Amino acid sequence: MRSKGKIYGAVLGVITAILFVGNLLFGSIDIPIDEALNILIGGEASRESWRFIILESRLPQAITALLCGAALACSGLMLQTSFNNPLAGPSILGIDSGASLGVAIIIMLSGGVISTQSFTLSSFLSIIIGATLGALLIMAIILLLSTMIKSNIMLLIAGIMIGYITSSAISLLNFFSTAEGVHSYTIWGLGNFGGVSISQLPLFSLLIFVGIFIAIMLIKPLNAMLLGNRYAENLGVNIKRTRNLLLFATGILTATTTAFCGPVAFIGLAVPHIARLLLGTSNHNQLLPITLLCGSVVALLCNLLCTIPGNSGILPLNAITPIFGAPVIIYVIINQRKIQYFN
Amino acid sequence: MGKKQIIQATNLKIGYKEGKKVKVVHQKLNFQLNLGELTCLLGANGAGKSTLLRTLSAAQQTLDGQLFLDGKPISEYSERERSTMIGVVLTDKIFAGGLSVYELISLGRQPHTGFFGRLGKRDHEIIKQAMKSVGIEHKSDCYVAELSDGERQKAMIAKALVQESPLIILDEPTAFLDVVSRIEIMQLLHKIATEQNRAVLLSTHDIDQALVLADKLWLLTKGQGIIYGTTEDIILQHKMENLFPGSDIKFDYDHGVYYPTVYGNKEIAIYASNKTTLHWTLNALNRVGFACTIMQSEEENSSQEFKLYADSPINFRLINGETTKLLHSFEELLETITHT
Numbered sequence A: 001m002r003s004k005g006k007i008y009g010a011v012l013g014v015i016t017a018i019l020f021v022g023n024l025l026f027g028s029i030d031i032p033i034d035e036a037l038n039i040l041i042g043g044e045a046s047r048e049s050w051r052f053i054i055l056e057s058r059l060p061q062a063i064t065a066l067l068c069g070a071a072l073a074c075s076g077l078m079l080q081t082s083f084n085n086p087l088a089g090p091s092i093l094g095i096d097s098g099a100s101l102g103v104a105i106i107i108m109l110s111g112g113v114i115s116t117q118s119f120t121l122s123s124f125l126s127i128i129i130g131a132t133l134g135a136l137l138i139m140a141i142i143l144l145l146s147t148m149i150k151s152n153i154m155l156l157i158a159g160i161m162i163g164y165i166t167s168s169a170i171s172l173l174n175f176f177s178t179a180e181g182v183h184s185y186t187i188w189g190l191g192n193f194g195g196v197s198i199s200q201l202p203l204f205s206l207l208i209f210v211g212i213f214i215a216i217m218l219i220k221p222l223n224a225m226l227l228g229n230r231y232a233e234n235l236g237v238n239i240k241r242t243r244n245l246l247l248f249a250t251g252i253l254t255a256t257t258t259a260f261c262g263p264v265a266f267i268g269l270a271v272p273h274i275a276r277l278l279l280g281t282s283n284h285n286q287l288l289p290i291t292l293l294c295g296s297v298v299a300l301l302c303n304l305l306c307t308i309p310g311n312s313g314i315l316p317l318n319a320i321t322p323i324f325g326a327p328v329i330i331y332v333i334i335n336q337r338k339i340q341y342f343n
Numbered sequence B: 001m002g003k004k005q006i007i008q009a010t011n012l013k014i015g016y017k018e019g020k021k022v023k024v025v026h027q028k029l030n031f032q033l034n035l036g037e038l039t040c041l042l043g044a045n046g047a048g049k050s051t052l053l054r055t056l057s058a059a060q061q062t063l064d065g066q067l068f069l070d071g072k073p074i075s076e077y078s079e080r081e082r083s084t085m086i087g088v089v090l091t092d093k094i095f096a097g098g099l100s101v102y103e104l105i106s107l108g109r110q111p112h113t114g115f116f117g118r119l120g121k122r123d124h125e126i127i128k129q130a131m132k133s134v135g136i137e138h139k140s141d142c143y144v145a146e147l148s149d150g151e152r153q154k155a156m157i158a159k160a161l162v163q164e165s166p167l168i169i170l171d172e173p174t175a176f177l178d179v180v181s182r183i184e185i186m187q188l189l190h191k192i193a194t195e196q197n198r199a200v201l202l203s204t205h206d207i208d209q210a211l212v213l214a215d216k217l218w219l220l221t222k223g224q225g226i227i228y229g230t231t232e233d234i235i236l237q238h239k240m241e242n243l244f245p246g247s248d249i250k251f252d253y254d255h256g257v258y259y260p261t262v263y264g265n266k267e268i269a270i271y272a273s274n275k276t277t278l279h280w281t282l283n284a285l286n287r288v289g290f291a292c293t294i295m296q297s298e299e300e301n302s303s304q305e306f307k308l309y310a311d312s313p314i315n316f317r318l319i320n321g322e323t324t325k326l327l328h329s330f331e332e333l334l335e336t337i338t339h340t
Helices: A002-025 A033-040 A048-082 A095-109 A121-148 A152-176 A179-189 A201-217 A219-225 A229-234 A239-261 A267-279 A284-306 A321-334 B049-056 B079-085 B101-112 B121-134 B149-162 B179-195 B207-213 B231-236 B275-287 B330-338
Strands: B005-018 B021-034 B038-043 B064-069 B086-089 B167-171 B199-203 B216-221 B225-230 B249-252 B257-260 B266-272 B290-294 B306-312 B315-320 B323-327
Touching: A002 A033, A002 A048, A002 A267, A002 A284, A033 A048, A048 A201, A048 A219, A048 A239, A048 A267, A048 A284, A095 A121, A095 A152, A095 A179, A095 A239, A121 A152, A121 A201, A121 A239, A152 A179, A201 A219, A201 A239, A201 A284, A219 A229, A219 A239, A219 A284, A219 B101, A229 A239, A229 B086, A267 A284, A267 A321, A284 A321, B005 B049, B005 B199, B021 B049, B021 B064, B021 B199, B021 B216, B021 B225, B038 B049, B038 B179, B038 B207, B049 B167, B049 B199, B079 B086, B079 B101, B086 B149, B101 B121, B101 B149, B121 B149, B121 B179, B149 B167, B149 B179, B167 B179, B179 B199, B179 B207, B207 B231, B207 B257, B216 B231, B225 B231, B266 B275, B275 B290, B275 B306, B275 B330, B306 B330, B315 B330, B323 B330
Parallel strands: B038 B199, B038 B216, B086 B167, B167 B199, B266 B290, B266 B306
Antiparallel strands: B005 B021, B005 B064, B216 B225, B249 B257, B306 B315, B315 B323
């Protein structure tokens, strides 16, 4: 099983690299491949705008997709393990709608002056903080509910309800907001990996790395938590601290991605399942790295598919991700008796 | 020569704390637990068995009194230290169906491994040894999801074994198992206690198995706290009656089982040629409401109106005053006797 993890790791690594380059070469603007390659290896471009598009737009977008995919998949996996519920995910539990609410409040309050497209550091920070607070608030509520609701399915439904409440709060905000604010928020809500500019990229990457780093540090307790909290406790795991760290990491990852790319659906829920089905194990030693890679692959692929219309525009990201994610979840539910990690 | 004690409790008070409310389940408990022995905790539903086990495994705080684990108060252990002293097997649902049996058992090494839980050569040896002693090595590469209930329980016991803790606490390890697996698991636990010199404490409702294999019994009763002692002492000092006070059952000292109190409105005198026949004849007659007097010999006189001589399981003589009937099975016997 160990070697299986290594093989998949290598294969997925290669696919990630290919898709990454693909994201640089193809986009809504047609740039000849030889020109694009030339620009990437640092050569002269025959048109200055092409150079700008590839290095200032496609490159940060590809990096964002790579990191976002990994981040969302990672937070999905952490939620699924810590709630012992394979159908948990940042969007199902309402965590990304919490982040959305935070962002909406910031955007609307500023009357559309602050948007994820704006370049000042203060607006950038206020959006991240708004998203993080929103995400953490919803997670605190879910955690509180989980002490009262013992059934996993009921907890998911409660999460969906909380998602609805936050959505109505956002709609109400929209109603009282300026036209610019609503427009800015609506565009953001469609999902887009292009929301992180090259100047924002370092901070964005740093936050994602912090979240993923915490997840990697928690591999051992995550494995113990597969036995449930009481067994994990008996194996020396400090449940309270571990859970708080897990939720903190999930909060950072979900909030950062949501703040910049919008509420990206289904990657967090579906990718851990793809990884588990590929690997055939719930052991986080192998599952976490493979989940990260799968997340990047799926996000890069979705981003590439968004550019299919070519010159006529870009497809919204959230029109693509469910086409990948939802069938995976339906497959998993139909086959749950046969899938080991459900039993 | 006393065996080494691993647990000692004096004046222990156990229960729950919820906010400022304190619910005391038991107080003034005194008991001890020895290495190298299998101890069975018996008690009625709601007697507080689970609370006691949770307190002993430090999943729950003591309310008052002293609880020593290997000579040191249990509260002074760090989580990590405790995890090498106590291994538990619970009734909780686990979510590890997607792990192999080997991976599941290796989780028990977590208290001994480093930050990332990497297993060394010694860890692998211990895991293999534990799989061998519970007899699950042939399932090593199977998914946990594919195990039967009995095998799953064995795997969890192996998980507790590799923790290398001197004390193993099991909450109803034989519930939900068929009789073969029950006996297997109990024998396995007894073997582990004696051969590996560990203290094994388990709660069970399976009293007949407990009486056969437990070195010590703990009876958890509502009024008297814990009554503990060597199994046979407990039985023959007539302490088993304390287990279900006020209920309509009696303890059968010959067979080590509880049976319902017989309210016989009809009386009969019985003689049987051997013990087995006598036992099952009594069983049958008690069930249909006869109070039985046992005659020691065939010649003994009895004032009872009904007399039954069970010469063999297919030869009965039923005497009712002057008439004698010959009967050839329990079915015939019961048919006849309930219609006269």
